[in-house]
Amino acid sequence: MTCSPYSPNDYKSDLKPVWCPGCGDFAVLNSVYRALADLHREPHETVVVSGIGCSSRLPGYVDTYGFNSLHGRALPIATGVKLARPNLTVLAVGGDGDGIAIGGNHFMHAARRNVDIAYFMMDNEIYGLTKGQAAPTTPSGDKTKSTLYGNPEVSVDPCGLAISLGASWVARAFSGDVKGTTELMKLAISHHGFAFLNIISPCVTWRGDDQTKELRAKQRAVPAEHDRSDRTAALRFTNEDDDRMTVGVLYDTQRPTLVDEMLEIRDKAIGIAPPPGREEILRVFAPAR
Ligand SMILES: Cc1ncc(C[n+]2csc(CCOP(=O)(O)OP(=O)(O)O)c2C)c(N)n1
Ligand code: SF4
Ligand SMILES: [Mg+2]
Known part of the structure; x- marks a missing residue:
């Protein structure tokens, strides 16, 4: 086994995260440090791009090149970086609002173009930074600051969307499982093509203290017999019933x-x-x- 010249601590910047105590994004950040160290990624050859949101603060906490850009614009900027410098490791990160609401159009085009970047969506089913409005991933019927009588809209499953749009690698993770999330991040970064990792990451402030416990109880591993190259089979693990959240690689192909x-x-x-x-x-x- 080759020893990594880097430890997770080498990727920590001098900034201290300002997320609420208990926010799932802390665990996501730890997984990013571990994944980059395990893969021996050179900090000066790595770029982390985000939009705006609580989760989009992440590039500031990573000691690589980074870009905390405009709301919803992580993917076009990451695409530009990759086109200009294909040899760099390019990560796009951000929230469910950033990626599916205002940035939904960019999600579509990055996926269908198979841009060789890893996109980590920290999905807390809410707009966290702007104080708890419903997002496209908020379950139907849920009460939020903007849906006091329950969310009247049908919610979006980002993995289902990514598979339909042409992403060549799609997986779901739970931030509370740092080891599992790290392994999925490593696969995403190593994939040659658009790799989408939907990381279910609790917002304890606007989705309630129980969200972490509830999500942990819902998670199930992808069955061992699942054929990851089968697009139709992968879609069976999207838009699941309320009591289930399948984590692991759902879809994996090469083009x-x-x-x-x-x-x-x-x-x-x-x-x-x-x-x-x-x-x-x-x-x-x-x-x-
Ligand atoms: C063009 C534009 N529209 C709206 C906003 C306000 N805004 C900032 S973050 C955000 C949503 C954040 O939600 P999400 O992307 O899910 O990130 P989270 O805070 O939940 O991690 C919104 C609507 C903005 N900054 N810019
Ligand atoms: S508001 Fe929610 S998403 Fe934002 S830092 Fe606090 S717990 Fe995390
Ligand atoms: Mg969010």
């Missing part, structure tokens, strides 16, 4: 990433372009295979 496709096109263009044109193409799109 060319956006950068793979762009390099193919670049090489075709270089093949037919006159010499000055070739240099221009290489100047604009330089990354090596």
Whole structure:
């Protein structure tokens, strides 16, 4: 076994997290430190991009390159970073509101383009930062600050959405299981393509103190016999009944990433372009295979 030159502590920044005591995002952050250390990712070759929200504060706590951007815009920025510098490890992180509400359109395009990034969605089924309004993942009927008589809307399962949109790797984790979440993060980061990890992460302030206990009781491992390459089978573990939350890899397939496709096109263009044109193409799109 090769020893990692890094320990989880090496990825800690000088900033102290300001999340509420008991927030599930602390455990997610710990899993990020462990996953990066286990995979020996160089801090100067790693970029963590987020939008806005409690969960989107995460890049500030990680001692790599980072970008705490605009609400809902983590994915287009992460896509730009990956296109410009494909050799970097690029993580996009943020909340369910950030990724499915205002950022829903970007989720669709990053997934279908198979951008080679790992996207960790910290899903607390609420808008935490803005004080507890219903999000697209809030279960129907739940009372929140903005749905005093119960949420009248049908909720979204982010994993179901990701599979339908063309993500090539999709999994669900529970933040309370740091070891399990770390292992899933490592698989997501190692996957060549758009890897979506929906991390159910309790908001103790707006979803109640019992949320952690309730989620722990609901979690079930993906059955060993599940065929991860079977898209239809994977969808069976989405939109589950209220009493069940299946964690583990739901879907895993391989297809060319956006950068793979762009390099193919670049090489075709270089093949037919006159010499000055070739240099221009290489100047604009330089990354090596
Ligand atoms: C363009 C824009 N619209 C709305 C907001 C207000 N806003 C900030 S965070 C947020 C929702 C946060 O929810 P989520 O992404 O689930 O993160 P959490 O705080 O739950 O981790 C909203 C609506 C904003 N900052 N920018
Ligand atoms: S409001 Fe909720 S999501 Fe935000 S820090 Fe507090 S517990 Fe975490
Ligand atoms: Mg949220």
